Amino acid sequence: MAYSFLPQDSYNDGRNFPVPFSGLPVFEDAARAIWFPSLYNESGDFKRLKRTVSLGEVTDSNSGSISSNGSISRTSSTSSLSSVPRLQFRDHIWTYTQRYLVAEAVEEAAAAIVCAEEGGGVAGDAGSGDGMKLVQQLISCAEAVACRDKSHASHLLAELRANALVFGSSFQRVASCFVQGLADRLALVQPLGTVGYIAPKMNIMDIASEKKEEALRLVYEICPHIQFGHFVANSSILEAFEGESLVHVVDLGMTLGLPHGQQWHSLIRSLAKRPGPSPRLRITAIGLCVDKFRVIGDELETSAIELGLNLEFSVVESNLEDLKPEDIKVVPGEVLVVNSILQLHCVVKESRGALNSVLQIIHELSPKVLVLVEQDSSHNGPFFLGRFMEALHYYSAIFDSLDAMLPKYDTKRAKMEQFYFAEEIKNIVSCEGPARVERHERVDQWRRRMSRAGFQPVPLKMLAQAKQWLSSINACEGYTIVEEKGCLVLGWKSKPIVAASCWKC
Numbered sequence: 001m002a003y004s005f006l007p008q009d010s011y012n013d014g015r016n017f018p019v020p021f022s023g024l025p026v027f028e029d030a031a032r033a034i035w036f037p038s039l040y041n042e043s044g045d046f047k048r049l050k051r052t053v054s055l056g057e058v059t060d061s062n063s064g065s066i067s068s069n070g071s072i073s074r075t076s077s078t079s080s081l082s083s084v085p086r087l088q089f090r091d092h093i094w095t096y097t098q099r100y101l102v103a104e105a106v107e108e109a110a111a112a113i114v115c116a117e118e119g120g121g122v123a124g125d126a127g128s129g130d131g132m133k134l135v136q137q138l139i140s141c142a143e144a145v146a147c148r149d150k151s152h153a154s155h156l157l158a159e160l161r162a163n164a165l166v167f168g169s170s171f172q173r174v175a176s177c178f179v180q181g182l183a184d185r186l187a188l189v190q191p192l193g194t195v196g197y198i199a200p201k202m203n204i205m206d207i208a209s210e211k212k213e214e215a216l217r218l219v220y221e222i223c224p225h226i227q228f229g230h231f232v233a234n235s236s237i238l239e240a241f242e243g244e245s246l247v248h249v250v251d252l253g254m255t256l257g258l259p260h261g262q263q264w265h266s267l268i269r270s271l272a273k274r275p276g277p278s279p280r281l282r283i284t285a286i287g288l289c290v291d292k293f294r295v296i297g298d299e300l301e302t303s304a305i306e307l308g309l310n311l312e313f314s315v316v317e318s319n320l321e322d323l324k325p326e327d328i329k330v331v332p333g334e335v336l337v338v339n340s341i342l343q344l345h346c347v348v349k350e351s352r353g354a355l356n357s358v359l360q361i362i363h364e365l366s367p368k369v370l371v372l373v374e375q376d377s378s379h380n381g382p383f384f385l386g387r388f389m390e391a392l393h394y395y396s397a398i399f400d401s402l403d404a405m406l407p408k409y410d411t412k413r414a415k416m417e418q419f420y421f422a423e424e425i426k427n428i429v430s431c432e433g434p435a436r437v438e439r440h441e442r443v444d445q446w447r448r449r450m451s452r453a454g455f456q457p458v459p460l461k462m463l464a465q466a467k468q469w470l471s472s473i474n475a476c477e478g479y480t481i482v483e484e485k486g487c488l489v490l491g492w493k494s495k496p497i498v499a500a501s502c503w504k505c
Contacts, residue, residue, distance in 0.1 A: 134163050134175055141179075142388045145186050153186050166414065170403040174395050177422040178388075181429025188430065213259070215419035218412050220258055222405060223398075224475045225498050228490045229341045229373035230255070230263040231469050232500040235462055237337050238270055240369045245279050246334040247271075250365070252320060253343040254285035254293050261296040263341070265303055272307035280310045284328060290317045320347050321354045325361050338362050338370040345374050348439040348449075359453035366505050369458060374446060376489055376499035379428045380439035391428045394440075395421060397495040405476045443487050443499040450503050458502035459486035 137160050144153035157179060164175035220226045241247045255263045264283060272278055283300065285293040297313035304311035316327045320343065330336060347354040362370060377394040381387050398421060406413040427438040441449075447457065463483045470481055470490075480491045487501040 130163070131169070131171060134160070134171065137163070138175055138178060138392065139389075141182055142385055145182050145189070146384050148189050150186060153182070157183055157186070166418065167409055170399040171396060173417055174392070174399040174425075177395070177417065177425040178392060178429060180422065181426040184426060184430035209419075211415070211419045212423065213257075215415045216256060217259060218416050219420050220262070222412065222416070223401070224470065224473060224479060224490065226256065226258075226341065227473065228466075228470075228481070228488075228498055229500055230266065232460065232462070232466065232488055233339055233341065233371040233373060234263060234267050234270065235465065236369055236371050236458075236460070236502050237267060237339070240337050241271070241279060241335060244335045245277065246282075246331065247279050248282040248284070248331065248334045248336045250284045250328055250336065250338045250367070251286065252338065252340040253287050254289070254296065255339070255341050256343075257287065257289050257292055259292075259296070261300050263339075264296075264300050268300065268304050268307060268309055268311065272304075272309050278307075278309045280312070282312045282314070282331070282334070284314050284316060286316045286318060286320070286323065286327075288317060288319055290315050320344070320358050323358060323361055325364050328365060330365060336365055336367045338365065338367045340371065341373045342375065344372065345380075345439050345441065346437045348380060348441065349434070355449065356453060359450070359455070363454050363505055368504065370455065370503040371500070372446065372450070372503060373498060373500045374443075375440040376443050376496040377440050378442050378445075380441050387428060391425060394495070394497075395425055397492045398497065401476065401478060401492045404478055443484065443489065443496075443501065446499075446501065447485075450501075455503040455505065457486050458504050460488050460500065460502055463488065 137156055141153055141156035141160060144156060160175065160179045160182075163172065164179050165172045166176050167173070168176075237249065249264070249267075251264075255261065268281070271281060281304070283297070285297065287293060293315045297315065301311050301313055314329070316323070318324075318327055344355065344358065347358050349355065375394075378390045379387055379394070381390065399417065402413050402417065424438045427436060428440075431437075450457070460483070463481065466481045466488055470479060478493050480494065482489050482491065484499075487499050489496050489500075490498045
């Protein structure tokens with residue numbers, strides 16, 4: 001079977017729509033071009049490609065088109081890079097590496113969807129033909145939006161809205177969220193020939209509607225993602241507090257603003273059960289939801305009094321980017337730990353300055369442990385299409401897990417999907433610049449960032465306890481926990497979802 005990498009619209013049905021993807025997908029600022037494959041075979045089917053390309057082959061300027069064994073080879077570097085001015089050798093290497101990563105993301109995402117469909121998973125309920133057509137439509141629409149082809153993208157969005165159903169199969173439902181994001185992005189981009197990208201200012205982490213709060217609570221109760229982070233964090237914090245009489249937790253974001261501070265209720269109970277005198281505990285919450293944090297603090301102090309524990313709760317009203325060292329009160333002789341649950345990715349920016357500033361402040365506090373829990377996926381790459389495919393692969397796995405946990409027409413599932421996960425998807429797909437705060441990265445990238453900031457890894461040696469915990473909460477079959485280079489990763493059917501790591505100064 002031969003595969004074509006020529007730009008084509010396999011479901012155009014003879015209509016004369018312009019082909020949006022002319023072989024040069026768009027870098028997010030339209031300043032660079034990238035090779036991106038159309039994953040269709042000659043019959044118009046969407047298939048898994050056998051890839052045997054090495055990174056050396058990717059950077060080979062003399063590579064051809066398609067080899068006889070179906071491997072992906074690259075086009076000539078001189079033709080594809082001639083339009084990029086004053087590129088140095090390292091820029092050529094970087095560009096080709098990014099091309100490879102985008103192709104890899106597309107192939108892996110497509111393969112995952114195909115495999116899930118064959119097993120009755122992601123797109124199975126929609127039927128083989130309809131499911132694959134929906135995948136093709138999504139990719140083609142993303143290409144059209146990336147190329148600012150409003151006419152073709154609008155036509156595809158109309159078709160997608162008819163097929164991507166909020167109460168359909170798991171892939172139809174996740175597709176509906178990506179359709180919303182693509183529509184928002186298309187409305188904000190300027191036509192070809194103009195420069196720049198207009199994006200709305202938004203802060204989805206600190207400004208939450210009642211529906212978003214309810215959706216977050218449901219995600220916490222039903223999905224093990226956040227609970228996994230709390231379990232690993234509390235286990236690490238308790239180990240750091242062993243034998244100490246004065247302990248202090250600095251919580252970035254106050255565990256996402258969950259209404260009852262579940263993570264800290266569990267920690268307080270564990271500290272109270274320890275033999276000997278109970279330590280004096282201080283908790284400092286950092287974020288903008290001051291009133292909500294104070295309510296949580298009152299509940300925690302009441303609970304601590306009932307258990308005979310001395311608790312002091314305080315709030316620092318600041319977002320992470322504006323945090324200053326003097327904002328956090330440190331008492332001499334206390335053991336301090338920093339807790340970050342799904343927070344630091346929001347300060348990852350193109351310049352790296354914001355994250356470096358936050359990490360520098362944390363480093364100055366000299367915590368005994370920094371617990372870092374983040375989504376384990378690459379949603380912060382420089383190319384829109386690569387981010388799109390990574391996100392499609394990632395959230396398809398999450399929606400597949402929701403399919404296994406809840407009935408088809410369960411309103412709880414709809415609330416989680418539309419008011420929590422859909423908000424993340426829309427931010428990844430439709431926003432750029434400061435408005436894009438959902439900048440999830442893989443655990444390897446976090447290792448590099450933390451090492452550059454002067455932190456050293458603390459291996460998590462609790463895999464057996466984590467697996468026991470997963471079994472104790474009766475998580476749906478399909479969830480797994482593995483150890484990866486000293487980190488613990490929660491996944492769904494081998495797809496990484498959330499990674500937890502610990503660091504010290």
